[in-house]
Amino acid sequence: MKINTRYHEEIEVNEEEKIFFSSGIPGFPNEKEFVILPLGSDSPLSILQSVNNEELGFVVAEPFSFYKEYEFVLEKSVENQLNIQDEKDIQVYSIITLGESLSTSTINLQAPVIINRKIKKAKQAILNTETYHTKHLLVNNNKQKGQEG
Structure with a gap:
């Protein structure tokens, strides 16, 4: 099927590539079908x-590409909602807010x-932790222990 996209113009995607968010994404409850499109090969x-x-x-x-130590425990309700039987079936993404660089x-x-x-099936899970927040720097070469980043 063909879809129009924000960054790739019109492209062909397979029906099997669709990911279903049963409750939508926070702020977009009616948007339930998505695909993951690479921005480039590397x-x-x-x-x-x-x-x-x-x-x-x-x-x-x-997120592990930028924060190798990133780890969390999913709430049972999220595991049940997504019918997770094996952690090998899980893929994790984080949303990036692009700055000027x-x-x-x-x-x-x-x-x-x-x-x-x-x-x-997918869901944007909200972690109940003070360890992580919504705006960690994507690139932080001067990170020191105890610094946010």
Whole structure:
């Protein structure tokens, strides 16, 4: 099927590539079908693109590419909602807010997008922790222990 996109113009995607958010994404409860589109062959960034709204595309990345120590425990309700049986079936993305450069761009580690790759169900989970917040610097070469970043 063909879809119009925010960053890739019109493209062809397979029906099997669609990811279903049963409750939508916070702020967009009616947008339930998305696809992940790479931004380039060697870029860690992708686009979480709405299938039905070409203007709705989020820049995302696997957070472990930028924060190797990133870890969290999913609430049982999220595991149940996504029917997660094996953690190998999980794919995690974080939404990126682009600044004028990579050094001013931020990554949301408090609300990861969790995808059950096996059944193509997803949810943006809000972590109940003070460890992570919504605006960690994407690039922070001067990070010291105890600094936010």
